Amino acid sequence: MSSTGQPPPEPFRVSQLLYDTRYRSYTIQIFALAVIMLAFAWAIDNAVRNLEALGKDIDFGFIFETSAYDINQHLLDYDSTSTHGRAALVGIINTILVAVMGCITATVIGVLAGVLRLSRNWVVARLMTVYIETVRNIPVLIWILFTVAIVNEVLPGVRSFRGEDAMSGLLFDSVFITNRGFYIPAPVFEAGSSVIGIVLLLSVGAAWYFGRWARARQAATGQILPVFWVRLAILAVPVLLAFFAMGSPVSLEVPALKGFNFKGGIYMRDSLIGLWLALSVYTGAFIAEIVRAGILAISKGQTEAAYALGLRPGRTMSLVVLPQALRVIVPPLISQFLNLTKNSSLAIAVGYMDATGTLGGITLNQTGREMECILLLMAFYLVASLTISGAMNAYNRSVRLKER
């Protein structure tokens, strides 16, 4: 400001807002902001006025009213005397369930397919190319309908397990794969099972500590221990000992055919299985491409250097290439997770009762509160997406290149 040899600052003139590059950007930004706000104000005003013209007000009171409908898959206590709010919550939990399951399997499928597509084995690499190109070029809704139709039409009906020449279930007649879904045994925890839980927790801690110790030892002496097998032993042996010491307090409840359906055990509905598989396979194809891009982004010199040091291909991939590739992979992976979560709203096509099916479907329809339901639904998906991207961004910060 007061540096010598420069002319004193000129007084501000209004024309500078247009001609001076220092101020012009502010002018443009303020103008743009005003236009956007006006557009929003107009849209909101339009909605309010038109609703008024229809004689409809905005009222969220229906959330506390009785829903009067049933939901097949509910992880919370729910029946037709519960409120619309609880129905929405049940739907939200169903959405989260399928999204979490989908994200995990999609990542596994995607990483495998992405790495295998780069395989030197011609057949494996081409097979993966075929998988990726077929799956990601067909809309996900078609895949969802397709998988559920396959489950419904190809798998045996519940009635095939009944009568004279009845089919028997898999794994000693305990798992039943039918066209209504999978019936699998459920664990039943009796008194004393908490001891096993505590032992398991301690084992996990010990396994984690062993891994750290082995790494430190490797860094100090260069010797590599069979970490995986030792860890497996640390996890399994004490738990098994505790299980028998406590007199087998955990038993399995096997599904049994009673009346129309199997009763007991865990019931995974056809809609859940179809939706989950379709979303995982579809998103997995995109993740595979992201993983492949991430691996190819690491210069070949890195691999060659690792080979020169005597590392085997598997270790080269897991110790040298993948950690560096993660920096490239994670950011686009976030948007794939978001896509999967949002695509799960297609669930209604196969009758899976997710948030769109309950809040944005039956509740909307029975109460006639379209505006309110859709607003709530948008808010939910927004919060869910922001949470996912927040968590993934935190992970991204932990794997990105640390510049010192």
Next chain:
Amino acid sequence: MRLKTTLVAAAAAAAFSVGAHGATLDDVKAKGFIQCGVSTGLAGFAFTDSDGNWDGFDVVFCRATAAAVFGDPNAIKFTPTTGKTRFTALASGEIDVLYRNTTWTLSRDVDLKFSFLGVNYYDGQGFMIRKDMGVSSASELDGATVCIQTGTTTELNLADFFRANNMSYEPVPIETNAEAQQKYLANACDVYTTDASGLAATRATFENPADHIILPEIISKEPLGPLVRHGDNAWGDIVRWVLNALIIAEEKGITAANVDSMASADTKDPEIKRLLGVEGNYGEMLGLSSDWAVHAIKTGGNYGEIFEKHIGENTAIGLARGLNQLWTKGGILYAPPFR
């Protein structure tokens, strides 16, 4: 520039499409056709034939309304709606009248702000099940997997029925009748439930209809009829009286074949004269031509003829008149006097 024009046009459409509801009759007359919401496809009630033309019980009532207004049963556009989209389509003005097996309930009338204009089919919710399941009554359905069309009153009736009888069930919500049919036939559900007429219609399209039975219990009252938006009285009156005219026509024995001779000949019955516009100015009161009812009846005949042709006992659907018989013949079909 083109983007800008599109935006302005879209904005204008958004601003005015809802505002202009006051006078649907004027709108309808100005555009020269009626937009009628029907089912996405239910044998006998609303379906497209091999040439892509809409036909069926509900469709004929729509066409009769078009004939009454324009003298032409084809001055009409059909919009297929699902259980979920139908009310939004009507409230938003996408359709002028909804003729789609829609149950008249208090909350739809009052809270959703629609006017129900009468009943063209008295129905009730029933259950369909495979004969070889050995079930003969709905009270034996404990634990069954039940396919339901989502967004309908059947969903609520079902919840009430199973709760009242202290039974459990597994609801499988389905969007359209076609999907429900596929699931039911694949044995992915034991039971399919919807209005008994819909069950009969669905069963008629099966390969072996005789393998399936409709259980005797009817668990609800489902008066199905046409509806329009609240505040659309002039337009609603027309839809209501076309329906009534077709019922009165059956009462008086006016058919598609004899309506012309009835209108011209010396009929003694003054109500026929009033209905067919020979006497009085009832058409003018409704804002229509005096021979509106003649056109409406010519479209597909009187109520009985429409019923027999599309869903009656001699069709594949095979529904008996039952409650939908005229009040003079043991049913509850009853139109107010035409005067």
